[in-house]
Amino acid sequence: MSEDARAIEAVLMVAEEPVPPGLLAELLEVPASRVEQLCQELADEYETAGRGFILARVAGGYRYQSAPDLAPYIERFVLEGQSARLSAAALETLAIVAYKQPVSRAQVSGIRGVNVEGVMRTLSQRGYIEEVARDPGPGQALLYGTTSLFLEKLGLDSLDDLPPLAEFMPDPAVVDALEQGLRPAG
């Protein structure tokens, strides 16, 4: 396999979104037409070999997908799979959106201390959060809030039913000092 084709495979494998051929061309420093040709060749190759995945052209870019005829396996995987619960990261993100709405992705990211793009997208795809407004300030960031599906799932009548946040949170240093003081000797 050519280095270019291998690089395309590698990038598409780790990409979370369809990758536009223009971007691939930039990364590989080859013309976009060459990228299109290589992607077509790869797609044909996978199909001819009867692989369980395909290289699809979606939303202006390329991405790997499971082969359509294998959907029954994917469905069973989804139903029996490990993804039955919301991850801790997703729950925290959802909590921040719920309490701080309307809130921008950057603000959520600031509170959690990590990039929340993927988690926010998942929450949004599941219909728990949605774009509710645009920050009127510079940058015009999208602001997110929770949906009525969210309220429904949590059995809440309205956002006012969320447990209030404590008015006073002891400084972590104080908590630490207390812990230290109460820790049994030895």
Next chain:
Amino acid sequence: MSEDARAIEAVLMVAEEPVPPGLLAELLEVPASRVEQLCQELADEYETAGRGFILARVAGGYRYQSAPDLAPYIERFVLEGQSARLSAAALETLAIVAYKQPVSRAQVSGIRGVNVEGVMRTLSQRGYIEEVARDPGPGQALLYGTTSLFLEKLGLDSLDDLPPLAEFMPDPAVVDALEQGLRPAG
């Protein structure tokens, strides 16, 4: 290609975490040994063909990863880069938890000779270690162990794949130097 091999490819393509062979066996209704064999064959096939991706066995499951030699392309593509590097203190603490687990904070602190509270909290926030149990003895100290994210980050299938601790024992010359340096009277 066999339907089983294709199904494995399809499922792994949509999975977000390493998929344990046991789960694949359930989905395909074949013995786990058959899954292991198929995965090995697929991994070999990708490697022989020189694909841009590999099938890796990590943290007790299988997953697709980009081929290591194509890292330069991936680095250009993933602008955010790798997560911040761990400090020497954090690495040392992580090593103690990894090799001594389950281990209490006081024990780690005893080995490092310094307070490890902050470092342990950082490691825990980054998802490398977690509370795994409580010491049944007096004091009931929380005991810590490493997570599967730790295995994933290190590319290990299980804790058994950690290099043996004996490899890091200081060589006799260093031990001699220590003994010489601390020779009491005479």
Next chain:
Amino acid sequence: MPYDVSTPVFEGPFDLLLHLITKEQVDLYEVSLSAIIDGYIEHLEHLEQVDLDVATEFLLIAATLIELKTRRLLPGRDGVDLDEELGLWEERDLLIARLIECKTFKDAGLALERLAARAARSLPRTAGMEERFLALVPDVLAGVTALHLHDAYVRASAPRQVPRVDLDHVAPIRLSVTDAVEALVDVLPRSGTGVFRELTSHLEQPLEIVVWFLAVLELYKDGRVELDQAERFGALHITWLGEQHEPLDHQVPWEEPALEDRRERAEPAAQRFP
């Protein structure tokens, strides 16, 4: 002899001792202990914060060393009784055992770092499933209560330990685009025109300059300034298109309220978040 603390930071007393004994390859009995301690104290003075645990542990080790050394230097060794002598050896063995353990895990940590660096060359696929399968995903909020959510928020918003070593080189963003716009709107109406490089000459961090540049673009987008750059990398001239203000009575009618205020207003239940 002067002891030069040239290594960046000794995180713990064992590190220090290890360094002294292994790296320098010295016999501690040949070294002035006071010089070591002076060196350590000097090192402490350069630290912004003294970790008392580290300091006391060093004290303990230094005391042990001093005791070992004085016993050797003092005459009248005949009088030392056997138990005491044995105790001394025991202490020494314990110390050596701890030093060996410390060294072992130090090297193990480096090995973990190498493993992680190797693993990081190969990234996993995390794209997940295509949209058409999403509807099948079981109800992931099943069993999650409002209280869980509350706890998750408290967990997420708890102040974090600031990483001490790895993020030191990252400057915090002290300036927002809004702030920079305000500053420009304060300066430009008075001078009428300005050069970007001069307007930002007081800034030190590239990030701050970037923020100011974004602010200039923001003003340009709003039609409040005209930009002119004769050549690539040349001076960027900014011309104020609005009214010329006197320095003291300037007023910014279009100024956005601060983000905090906006959020308060947009949020019906703001009183929940003191």
